[in-house]
Amino acid sequence: MKNIVVLFLSLFCVFSYAKETKITVRAKAKDAKFIGSSLGGAYVIIRNKINNTILAEGKTSGSTGNTDLIMKVPKLRESSIADDTTGKFLATLNIDEPTFISIEVLSPFNHKQAQAKVSTELWVIPGKDILGDGIILEIPGFIIDILKPRTHQYITLNSISGKPFQIQANIVMMCGCVIDKGGVWDSDKFETKVILNKDGKFVGESNLSLVSTNLFEGNISISTPGNYELFVYAFDPKTGNTGVDKINYVVY
Structure with a gap:
């Protein structure tokens, strides 16, 4: 009986640590604005770097953003270049431990002859959301x-x-x-x-x-x-x- 209780508590601790973790991913054109709904979006794939399992995928949606804010206003540390309507993909990951992930973006999704693939890698911690401007990947071309x-x-x-x-x-x-x-x-x-x-x-x-x-x-x-x-x-x-x-x- 004691062993069963210990096992139950161990499993409870493991599963109770699993938390939804939100990550905002944006694709931004080099020397220009964000890729959103008007261009058909950029395709985002988030994988567990260890076993290549896909944790989330989907397309960015929203506007291309505020031209003045992105292209004309001087940038200061911690200043934002996106708002709530700016194109993004909001991923929700279910992870139960710190996880090293890769984020891959294909853009523009509907224009294959111009499509570029960019990626980055980072650690995410259960329950520690990455929101606001989020992760911005630059798309050249x-x-x-x-x-x-x-x-x-x-x-x-x-x-x-x-x-x-x-x-x-x-x-x-x-x-x-x-x-x-x-x-x-x-x-x-x-x-x-x-x-x-x-x-x-x-x-x-x-x-x-x-x-x-x-x-x-x-x-x-x-x-x-x-x-x-x-x-x-x-x-x-x-x-x-x-x-x-x-x-x-x-x-x-």
Whole structure:
């Protein structure tokens, strides 16, 4: 009987120590705002680092945050850059001892060609919530979608011979924030270019210019048939932030 009581008390102590522990995870675009509902969210996976068991997973939701607070107000120690509406994933972990976890974020979740994976590791203690701004992971890059030409488009040489071949791309920050002339994300401060390969060899490059919000256009010369590979990139020389999209098309 005594042994049964001791065993019961031991089990009671173990299970009574298990506590819900809340962690706020946010994904923030490099040199921009948070990834929230407007872009389809960032996907968060939290694992026990020891056995790789998934403890929580889901997508961030909410707004991209306050532009002035994030981008313009000087940051002081312990100052917050998020509020209650700012995009986040609130995880609830059920742990009964200090646990070393990994947090992995895939973002932007709905734009695979621009998707980046970032991660971090930390200890969590039962009942010791990490809230407020929480854990912020920075997502580098730009979201770039080449609009012209189309993927694997077949183009006759006669239709473009002697004419400028138009390139068009939509470029936004990784949070979906707009790029515009003179805006918070000023198109004049970014380098936007096309690189063109034919049959695996470099044949030329050309600049792209903003024609309307997020929309960039340019031209490049094409004079021979072949299998073409086209890269469009955006580069911020101040921060080193870089994004790329590429497609293939055929000139015959």
